Amino acid sequence: MSGPSSVKDEPIRGRDQLVGYLAEGEKPAAAWRIGTEHEKFGFRLDDLRPPTWEGERGIGVLLEGMTRFGWQRVEEDGKLIALVRDNASVTLEPAGQLELSGAPLETIHDTCCEVACHLQEVKTVADDLRVGFLGMGFQPKWRREDMPWMPKGRYKIMREYMPKVGSLGLDMMTRTCTVQVNLDYSSEADMVKKFRVALALQPVATALFADSPFTEGKPNGYQSYRSHIWTDTDPHRTGMLDFVFEDGFGYERYVDYLLDVPMYFSYREGRYIDLSGRSFRKFLAGELDDLPGARATLRDWADHTTTAFPEVRLKKYLEMRGADGGPWNRLCALPAFWVGLLYDQASLDAAWDLVKDFTREERHALRDGVPKHALKLPARLGGTRATVRELAGEALKISAQGLARRARTNRHGADESMFLDILAQIVDANQTPAERKLELFHGEWNGDIDRVFREFAY
Secondary structure (H helix, E strand, C coil): CCCCCCCCCCECCCHHHHHHHHHCCCCCHHHCCEEEEEEEEEEECCCCCCCCCCCCCCHHHHHHHHHHHCCEEEEECCEEEEEEECCEEEEECCCCCEEEECCCECCHHHHHHHHHHHHHHHHHHHHHHCEEEECCCECCCCCHHHCCCCCCHHHHHHHHHHHHCCCCHHHHHHHECEEEEEECCCCHHHHHHHHHHHHHHHHHHHHHCCCECEECCEECCCCEHHHHHHHHCCCCCEECCHHHHCCCCCHHHHHHHHHCCCCCEEEECCEEEECCCCCHHHHHCCCCCCCCCCCCEHHHHHHHHCCCEECEEECCCEEEEEEECCCHHHHHHHHHHHHHHHCCHHHHHHHHHHHCCCCHHHHHHHHHHHHHHHHHCEEEECCEEEEHHHHHHHHHHHHHHHHHHHCCCCCCCCCHHHHHHHHHHHHHHCCCHHHHHHHHHHCCCCCCCHHHHHHHEC
16 A cells, blocks of 8 residues: 555546556566565564554654665655655555565566665664564454554545445454565556466465464464455455456456446545545546546546555556565565566466466355465366465476576576575475464464564564
8 A cells, every 4th residue: 555646647538548557557578677565564572562653662763764774755744654765665554564665676686685675774773663573464463453553644544434345454454464566568468468377376375475374362263364354355446356367358447447446535735535435437527526526637547546456456567466474585485476477478378378277266266265275275276176285386386487587697696486495395395384383373382472573573
């Protein structure tokens, strides 16, 4: 979740302009980049509570401290709520989860350096505040009521709207963290193929990265509770987007989908105007009673594209949204997994062959079953029986081959497939990060959830 878009504030003349907005994302393969985003939970080292924005140990002070590293301040209503530097940003999720939205980079080596640098900068400032950070998919200890709220107008609107459309939306906002990667496409046809492969295999990423097995200090019965939360957040803006697999899918069909996603807000004259539940189609026609005569602008559209939350999201690039947050090595593994599958043509073809015969029912069974069972979920896929672990193994092989063919090496001559090693270990052991933490919880930790903060902090 980000701030208002920097797109030009010009009125939208017609639907074709919205289609063109997505088409503007097309880039030749040589210009494709990798944008990695990740979120993490802050906690005070003495009592493990999440820091508020205010106070001498608050998130506001943390952001202020990071300006020593050349980050530029972004304020809303006089409060520091984000930082920007070299096409990257540090932003706040609703309960103060700290997010790095990385710069568009050429290789996974670059991405991993960026992540390591960021975590080191955060740790340098946070140590002085006696604050730590934890990478997991769901806040393992604190209740929804214990989570603070950041001073951002967008979140106030969403906070009031979420309970009207689902029972877990406020948990999504305050108690979840993810790692995502944003990838490019060269044409509409290339976008379509990548979108289909990414949607079909998104549950595999959810399984590999499953790391949210605790709620309020106890096992919750899920391996990725974060993924489960999306099933009861807002049915109008989440899910598997079955229409992506229909003949004729392209930019126009996605625009039609977005036009039917209810609005949250419009950002005008420096403030967020609550338009929750309103129709963007009416906004286009200048028919919103809340803004008499006002017509939607391209900036409104850019903002609106960020308020849909499907498993894969199209903006001017494709966002992979299925994975729980985690430690630094998995923050590098997630972009590596998807780059290997989608940025090499032979791998993209092989990945499509892997998933093209999945039926709608099979795709949904994967999506619905993985949050609980992860790699051990049995599945019937394209007429054959398999487990998600077997599917993950096949996908990893294809990805590793794609990264090897990309041949982007570090100074030691190692290609990007090295970043998949942690995922291969998960598949080989048939044990997700969630299962490993549950094993510790029931064994060595003797049911003490506080140990997770000490042993898995960055």
